[in-house]
Each structure stands twice: as C-alpha cells, then as structure tokens.
Amino acid sequence: MSKETVQIGNPIIRTKSRRESSVPSAQTRKTVSRLIDSMRENDLVGMAAPQIGSNVRIFVTEIRKTKVRNPALQDSLRVFINPKIIVSSKREVLGWEGCGSVAFSGLFGKVRRPYSVTVQAQDIEGAVFELKASGLLARIIQHEVDHLNGVLFTDRADPKTYMSTNEYRAARQRATA
Numbered sequence: 518m519s520k521e522t523v524q525i526g527n528p529i530i531r532t533k534s535r536r537e538s539s540v541p542s543a544q545t546r547k548t549v550s551r552l553i554d555s556m557r558e559n560d561l562v563g564m565a566a567p568q569i570g571s572n573v574r575i576f577v578t579e580i581r582k583t584k585v586r587n588p589a590l591q592d593s594l595r596v597f598i599n600p601k602i603i604v605s606s607k608r609e610v611l612g613w614e615g616c617g618s619v620a621f622s623g624l625f626g627k628v629r630r631p632y633s634v635t636v637q638a639q640d641i642e643g644a645v646f647e648l649k650a651s652g653l654l655a656r657i658i659q660h661e662v663d664h665l666n667g668v669l670f671t672d673r674a675d676p677k678t679y680m681s682t683n684e685y686r687a688a689r690q691r692a693t694a
C-alpha cells in the first residue's frame with residue numbers, strides 16, 4: 518500500500534514548490550513514477566508532487582476510461598515538470614472539482630476557470646514542450662498548477678456549491694437522466 522495522500526492542513530500542501538533543476542535525473546523519474554502510481558491507486562485524474570509530500574514543481578494527468586465518463590474526454594498519461602501557464606482564454610467556465618488532498622476526494626465544489634490554457638513544461642527527458650488544452654484537461658492542468666503554488670480548489674470554489682461525494686454523484690446522475 519502506498520502512503521496516504523497529503524491532506525489539507527498539512528503545511529506541505531500550502532507551500533510554494535521549488536523548480537526541479539535536475540531534469541532528467543533518477544530523482545525526477547522516481548517522483549514521477551510515485552505520482553503515477555498514487556494517481557491511479559487513488560482513482561484521480563491528476564496528481565501534483567506536494568500531494569505525495571514533495572514540494573517540487575511536477576504533476577501528472579491521465580483521464581482514464583470509466584463507466585460514467587464521456588469517452589471523448591479520455592486523455593492519455595502526461596507528465597509536466599516546471600509547468601508554466603503562458604496563455605489563458607478570456608472565456609471562463611464553471612466546472613465541478615474535487616481533490617485527493619481535500620477530505621480524500623470527499624468534497625466537490627464548482628470552480629470558475631479559463632476554458633482553455635496553453636502550458637509550457639519539460640518532459641521526463643528535460644525537453645521543453647507546449648500544450649494547448651481546453652475543457653476538462655485545461656481544468657485539471659490549472660488545478661494541478663495551483664497545487665504547486667499552495668492553492669486548493671476550495672480557495673476558488675463557491676462554498677454554497679459544496680457537495681459530498683454521494684450527493685455529487687446523485688446530482689450528476691439526475692443531470693444526465
């Protein structure tokens with residue numbers, strides 16, 4: 518069993534993470550591999566290094582197939598090292614978010630964010646790439662970049678929208694029925 522996801526209230530979650538200066542390196546690979554394992558084990562669509570106790574600017578994303586997820590939203594595994602959002606769309610959208618570090622994904626809330634972003638980052642080999650993302654992937658990227666700055670979705674959500682996991686699932690089912 519892997520270590521528990523670091524929770525809200527732990528200072529690591531509120532610390533601004535440092536740039537990872539040694540890319541590629543064995544240490545970076547180890548962090549990335551732990552992130553991927555932990556993201557999958559906790560059934561999350563993204564995970565940032567502070568959530569596994571490491572204040573370095575690294576996160577991973579993966580939108581896997583589930584029974585309820587629209588297949589069009591699926592996105593394969595991506596690794597972002599030293600990410601920087603260089604363009605954000607003026608258009609903003611409201612969307613639901615939860616977080617493995619907030620009551621172990623037991624709380625959902627609506628957060629307003631730019632609909633699309635362009636992010637620049639390094640891959641596992643240290644090569645710089647740019648990615649333009651929109652919709653769910655753009656939301657995940659912004660949520661994970663926030664983690665590297667010590668920011669949680671609860672800082673941005675309207676608390677009146679909060680729902681427990683069960684109520685959130687029930688509401689989603691009603692919405693798609």
Ligand SMILES: [Zn+2]
Nearest residue numbers: 615616617618
């Ligand atoms: Zn999170």
